[in-house]
Amino acid sequence: MENYEVFAIKYATRDAMRSGHFIGGDPHDAPMPMDYFVWLIRNAGRSFVVDTGFSAGMARQRKRTFLRTPTEGLALLGVEAAAAKDVVITHMHYDHVGTFFDFPAAQFHLQDSEMNFATGRYMRHGRFNHGYEVDDVVGMVRLVFKDRVRFHAGSAELAPGISVHHIGGHTAGLQCVRVATARGWLVLASDCSHYYEHMETGRCFPTTFHVGETIEGYDKLRTLAESPKHIIPGHDPLVMARYPAPSSALDGIVARLDVPPKD
Numbered sequence: 001m002e003n004y005e006v007f008a009i010k011y012a013t014r015d016a017m018r019s020g021h022f023i024g025g026d027p028h029d030a031p032m033p034m035d036y037f038v039w040l041i042r043n044a045g046r047s048f049v050v051d052t053g054f055s056a057g058m059a060r061q062r063k064r065t066f067l068r069t070p071t072e073g074l075a076l077l078g079v080e081a082a083a084a085k086d087v088v089i090t091h092m093h094y095d096h097v098g099t100f101f102d103f104p105a106a107q108f109h110l111q112d113s114e115m116n117f118a119t120g121r122y123m124r125h126g127r128f129n130h131g132y133e134v135d136d137v138v139g140m141v142r143l144v145f146k147d148r149v150r151f152h153a154g155s156a157e158l159a160p161g162i163s164v165h166h167i168g169g170h171t172a173g174l175q176c177v178r179v180a181t182a183r184g185w186l187v188l189a190s191d192c193s194h195y196y197e198h199m200e201t202g203r204c205f206p207t208t209f210h211v212g213e214t215i216e217g218y219d220k221l222r223t224l225a226e227s228p229k230h231i232i233p234g235h236d237p238l239v240m241a242r243y244p245a246p247s248s249a250l251d252g253i254v255a256r257l258d259v260p261p262k263d
């Protein structure tokens with residue numbers, strides 16, 4: 001089995017309160033900032049980018065604190081976005097697919113059910129469309145016509161030791177990524193669990209299409225991962241605190257996930 005290095009690259013952040021992050025609010029309201037990441041999986045033979053983040057313009061529009069473009073973040077690890085061959089899109093929310101145009105050589109790995117959801121009846125409703133940008137969705141449709149979208153239904157192996165798995169919940173077609181590493185099976189949960197706390201306490205982030213799939217999804221993540229400590233949530237600042245930077249120059253910017261956490 002091939003092993004891979006896995007990195008979380010932080011490209012944006014925003015201040016937020018706990019009450020905004022849980023269905024039903026939170027009785028102990030306090031600050032709970034949100035980080036925004038893209039991820040990189042690589043070994044000597046191949047590399048996969050997981051999600052493409054959002055642009056500086058979108059950060060201004062949605063009032064997020066922008067730190068660097070996802071492309072700049074990948075360049076810090078020596079990866080040229082323009083040459084990337086494979087990009088997994090966990091789901092098509094603006095903060096996960098927003099700079100797809102910076103990857104002109106890539107094929108994009110997406111669940112059938114995510115494209116169906118993002119172009120179907122539920123997008124009539126603000127409740128479900130607010131996380132999407134119509135230009136991103138249309139852009140991905142254009143890539144379908146250029147044969148640059150690889151559709152998956154459920155679980156699929158993308159390469160030895162790298163697979164995607166449909167989870168749903170947050171969006172109808174949300175998928176996670178499972179990666180073989182030297183410390184065992186790692187799962188990039190993306191928004192299958194925004195924070196560690198969601199999966200640890202069985203609670204839901206408010207932007208949710210299907211509560212049942214979200215909560216069942218936490219069990220699926222635990223089944224796929226070597227241990228709960230091998231599951232990487234999608235937006236939790238604790239990821240940067242728990243995992244070491246690959247070099248001191250990248251402290252606070254990149255976390256290396258294929259090595260054990262500090263605590």
Ligand SMILES: [Zn+2]
Nearest residue numbers: 093095191234
């Ligand atoms: Zn997200």
